[in-house]
Amino acid sequence: MTMDMTVDMTTSLASVELANPVLTASGCAAAGRELSQFFDVADLGGVVTKSIMLKPRSGRPTPRMAETPSGMLNSIGLQGPGIDSFIANDLSWLRQAGARAVVSIAGHNTDEFVSLAKRLYHQPVDVLEVNISCPNVESRGQVFACDPIASARVISAVRRATNPNVPIFAKLSPDVTDITQIARAVADAGADGISLINTLLGLDIDLDTMRPTLGGTTGGLSGPAIRPVALRCVWQVHQAVPQLPLLGMGGIRTGQDALQFILAGASAVSVGTAIFHDPTAPIRIIAELEAELARRGFRSVAEAVGFAHLSPEEQAAFLANRSPVAGVAS
Amino acid sequence: MAGETVDPAPAPAPAPAGPVQETGEIFDVTRFGEYTQFTVVAPGVARAYQPGQFAAVAVGGPETSMLLRRSFALYGVKPGREFAGTIQFVVAANGRGTEWLVQQKIGARLDLVGPLGVPFPLPRPGVPAVLVGGGYGSAPLIPLAEKLIAQDSEVEVIVGAATAGRLFGELQIKRLVGTVTVTTDDGSAGQRGWVTDPLPSAIERLGAEIVYACGPMGMLRAVGEVAQAHAIPAQVAVEESMACGIGVCMTCVLPVRGSDGVSRFVRSCVEGPIFDAGRIRWADVGKLPADLYGADGM
Ligand SMILES: Cc1cc2nc3c(=O)[nH]c(=O)nc-3n(C[C@H](O)[C@H](O)[C@H](O)COP(=O)(O)OP(=O)(O)OC[C@H]3O[C@@H](n4cnc5c(N)ncnc54)[C@H](O)[C@@H]3O)c2cc1C
Ligand SMILES: Cc1cc2nc3c(=O)[nH]c(=O)nc-3n(C[C@H](O)[C@H](O)[C@H](O)COP(=O)(O)O)c2cc1C
Ligand code: FES
Numbered sequence: 001m002t003m004d005m006t007v008d009m010t011t012s013l014a015s016v017e018l019a020n021p022v023l024t025a026s027g028c029a030a031a032g033r034e035l036s037q038f039f040d041v042a043d044l045g046g047v048v049t050k051s052i053m054l055k056p057r058s059g060r061p062t063p064r065m066a067e068t069p070s071g072m073l074n075s076i077g078l079q080g081p082g083i084d085s086f087i088a089n090d091l092s093w094l095r096q097a098g099a100r101a102v103v104s105i106a107g108h109n110t111d112e113f114v115s116l117a118k119r120l121y122h123q124p125v126d127v128l129e130v131n132i133s134c135p136n137v138e139s140r141g142q143v144f145a146c147d148p149i150a151s152a153r154v155i156s157a158v159r160r161a162t163n164p165n166v167p168i169f170a171k172l173s174p175d176v177t178d179i180t181q182i183a184r185a186v187a188d189a190g191a192d193g194i195s196l197i198n199t200l201l202g203l204d205i206d207l208d209t210m211r212p213t214l215g216g217t218t219g220g221l222s223g224p225a226i227r228p229v230a231l232r233c234v235w236q237v238h239q240a241v242p243q244l245p246l247l248g249m250g251g252i253r254t255g256q257d258a259l260q261f262i263l264a265g266a267s268a269v270s271v272g273t274a275i276f277h278d279p280t281a282p283i284r285i286i287a288e289l290e291a292e293l294a295r296r297g298f299r300s301v302a303e304a305v306g307f308a309h310l311s312p313e314e315q316a317a318f319l320a321n322r323s324p325v326a327g328v329a330s
Numbered sequence: 331m332a333g334e335t336v337d338p339a340p341a342p343a344p345a346p347a348g349p350v351q352e353t354g355e356i357f358d359v360t361r362f363g364e365y366t367q368f369t370v371v372a373p374g375v376a377r378a379y380q381p382g383q384f385a386a387v388a389v390g391g392p393e394t395s396m397l398l399r400r401s402f403a404l405y406g407v408k409p410g411r412e413f414a415g416t417i418q419f420v421v422a423a424n425g426r427g428t429e430w431l432v433q434q435k436i437g438a439r440l441d442l443v444g445p446l447g448v449p450f451p452l453p454r455p456g457v458p459a460v461l462v463g464g465g466y467g468s469a470p471l472i473p474l475a476e477k478l479i480a481q482d483s484e485v486e487v488i489v490g491a492a493t494a495g496r497l498f499g500e501l502q503i504k505r506l507v508g509t510v511t512v513t514t515d516d517g518s519a520g521q522r523g524w525v526t527d528p529l530p531s532a533i534e535r536l537g538a539e540i541v542y543a544c545g546p547m548g549m550l551r552a553v554g555e556v557a558q559a560h561a562i563p564a565q566v567a568v569e570e571s572m573a574c575g576i577g578v579c580m581t582c583v584l585p586v587r588g589s590d591g592v593s594r595f596v597r598s599c600v601e602g603p604i605f606d607a608g609r610i611r612w613a614d615v616g617k618l619p620a621d622l623y624g625a626d627g628m
Contacts (some may be wrong), residue, residue: 027580028574028578028579029578030577034576034577034600035576035579037348037349037576038350038351050580053627054627055624055626056623056624056627057624057627057628058594058622058623058624058627058628059580059595059617059619059624059628060585060618060623060628061616061617062570062571062581062583062584062615062616063571063581063616064571064580064581064582064583065398065571065573065579067396067397067398069395070395070397071397072397072398074573074579076579076580076581077628079580079583079595079624080624081624082627084626094347138419205527215616215618223397224395224397238410259562273397274397275574275578276397276398276573276574276575276578276579276628277388277397277398277399278351278388278400278441279351279443279574279576280351284386308429319463
C-alpha cells in the first residue's frame with residue numbers, strides 16, 4: 001500500500017506561480033506577522049493581506065463578532081492603518097519574510113481604488129485582490145460587487161492603473177442573484193482572475209438585550225457554514241469564465257475541503273475563519289491536500305483543477321493509467 | 331475622566347516569548363463554588379508564561395460547530411523540571427463552550443494556544459500595591475501577588491463577587507499574603523458591598539503606589555476611578571470578546587488613549603489584556619467616538 005506522495009503542488013494565479021495552492025484569506029491573517037509565530041509564512045502559497053484603504057480607518061464599534069453554528073458573524077468594518085502605513089510596515093515585513101504577497105484593496109469609490117493601485121505600482125505586490133464587496137458611497141452605499149456595471153467600472157479602472165505585470169483578482173460577494181453575471185462583467189473589464197467568496201450578510205440578535213448583537217447591526221457570515229454556498233459559486237463561475245483562474249474560499253478547514261474547491265475549478269484556495277480555530281490550519285491543509293491528491297492518483301494540482309466538471313467517462317479515461325492507492329479507486 | 335495618572339516607573343515588561351499551540355492532557359479538575367479549576371500539562375505554554383497572560387482553548391472536540399476558542403487567564407503555572415510543565419485556569423460555565431469545557435474529565439486532552447497577551451507590568455521593587463479581583467478575576471492576581479512579594483512589595487488583596495459561590499482564590503491568597511479582604515454583593519461572605527468600598531482605605535493604609543485589577547468591565551472602571559482619585563495608576567486586565575486571540579482578526583478592540591494623546595481602537599488580545607485604566611475610554615466602549623483615529627475614514 002505505497003502511496004505516491006510526489007504531487008506537484010505548484011499552481012498559478014494568472015502569471016504568478018505559487019509553490020502550493022493554499023493562501024490565507026483577507027482579514028483573517030492581518031499581514032502574516034502574527035501567524036509567523038506559529039509557522040513560516042513563506043511556506044504558504046501566499047498571504048492575502050487585510051483589505052487596505054487609502055486613509056486610516058477605525059472600523060466599527062464593538063461587539064464585532066458573534067459565534068454562529070459552524071461559523072461566525074463579523075462586523076470589523078475594515079479597520080486599518082491606511083495605505084502609507086501598510087506599505088511602510090506591513091508589506092515590507094511580508095516581503096522580508098519571503099512570502100508571496102497578495103494585497104487586498106478596498107475603496108469607497110472608483111477613484112480611491114485607482115489611487116490605491118497607483119500607490120502600489122512600484123511595491124512588491126505579487127497579486128492585487130480588489131475587494132469590491134464593500135459599499136459604494138457614490139451609489140447610496142450599494143455594494144460594488146452586487147452591480148455588474150459598478151464592478152466592471154472599478155475593475156477596468158484598477159486594471160489600467162495597476163502595474164501591468166501584476167495580475168488583478170476581483171473578489172466577489174455571494175449576495176447576488178446571479179454571480180456569473182458579475183463574473184462575466186469583471187472578466188470583460190480585464191480582471192485576470194476572480195476571488196470568491198466574500199462573507200454572506202447575516203444577523204444575530206442578543207436575547208438578553210433583544211437587540212442586534214453586533215455594533216454594526218449586520219455582519220458577514222464566514223466559516224464552514226457557508227462552504228456549500230462558496231463551492232456552488234466556484235462551480236458556477238468556473239463554468240461561466242473557464243479561462244480565468246479562481247481563488248476559492250469559504251469555510252475551508254481541511255485538505256478535503258480544499259480539494260473540493262479545486263475540483264470545482266479553483267486554482268488555489270484561501271483559508272480564513274479556520275485560522276481562528278487553528279492558527280496552523282493553512283500549513284496543515286497543504287499537507288492534507290497533497291495526501292488527498294496523491295490518494296486519487298493526481299500528479300499535480302493543475303490536473304485536479306475543475307476535474308469535477310468532467311464526465312465520469314472523461315474522469316475514468318484520465319485516471320486510467322494512474323496507480324491510485326489501494327482501497328481508494330474502485 | 332481620563333486625567334493623567336502618576337507613573338511609578340513600572341519596569342518595562344520583558345519581551346514575552348511567543349505563544350505556542352499544543353495539546354495538553356488534563357491532570358486535575360477541582361470545583362470551587364460555581365467554578366471549575368483545570369490543571370493541564372502544557373509545557374510549551376508554561377515555559378513562556380508571565381502573570382497576566384492567558385490561553386485560548388478550543389472547545390467541543392474535533393468536529394465541533396463552535397469555531398472560536400475560549401480565553402482564560404492563567405495562574406498556578408509550574409514550568410517543568412522533573413515533571414512536564416503545567417498550567418491552571420478556572421472556568422465559569424456560561425454558554426455552550428464553557429458548558430462543554432466543565433464536563434471534561436481528567437485525562438482528556440485540550441487544544442491550547444498560549445501564552446497570549448502582555449503580562450502585568452511590575453513596579454520598582456518594594457512599591458506597595460493593592461490587588462483587586464472580581465469573581466474568577468482574582469485567579470491571575472495570585473501569581474502577580476507572588477511576584478510582587480518576591481520583590482519585597484507590600485501587597486493587599488481584595489476579592490469580591492456577587493455571592494459567596496462566585497468568589498475564587500480567597501483561601502490561597504490568604505495563605506500567600508497573610509490576609510485578604512472579601513466583599514459580596516449579598517453579604518453571603520465577607521463584608522456586604524463592592525470591592526471598591528474597602529479599596530480607598532487599603533490604598534491609604536498601605537501607601538500604595540499602584541493598583542492591579544481583574545474582573546468585570548464595570549468593576550475595572552470603578553477601580554480605575556478610585557486609583558485616579560488617589561493619583562496612582564491602575565493596571566487592569568480586560569475581558570473583550572475575542573475571535574482569534576492572536577491579533578489577526580480585529581474583533582477585540584477597545585478605545586484606548588495612546589501616549590501621543592491620540593485615541594485608537596487597539597487589540598486587547600495582543601496589546602492587552604493588561605491596560606492602564608486611565609487610558610481606556612470607558613464611556614466610549616461599544617461606541618465610535620468621532621475623535622478616534624480613523625473615525626473620519628469610515
Ligand atoms: C483575556 C480573557 C481572560 C478570561 N479569563 C477567564 C477566566 O479566567 N475564567 C473564565 O471563566 N472566563 C474567562 N474569560 C471569559 C471567557 O473567555 C468567556 O466566558 C467564554 O469565552 C464564554 O464562552 P461560552 O462558551 O461560555 O459563551 P458563548 O456565548 O457560547 O461564546 C460565544 C463566543 O463569544 C465569546 N465570548 C462570550 N463571552 C465572552 C466573554 N465574557 N469574554 C470573552 N469572550 C466571550 C466566546 O469566546 C466565544 O467566541 C476570559 C476572557 C478573556 C478575553
Ligand atoms: C474577521 C474577518 C475579517 C475579514 N476581512 C476581510 C477583508 O478585509 N477583506 C476581504 O476581502 N474579506 C474579508 N473577510 C472575508 C474572508 O476573506 C473570506 O472571504 C470569508 O471569510 C470566507 O472564507 P472563510 O469561511 O474561510 O473565512 C473577512 C472575514 C473575517 C471572518
Ligand atoms: S481577538 Fe483577533 S485580534 Fe484580538
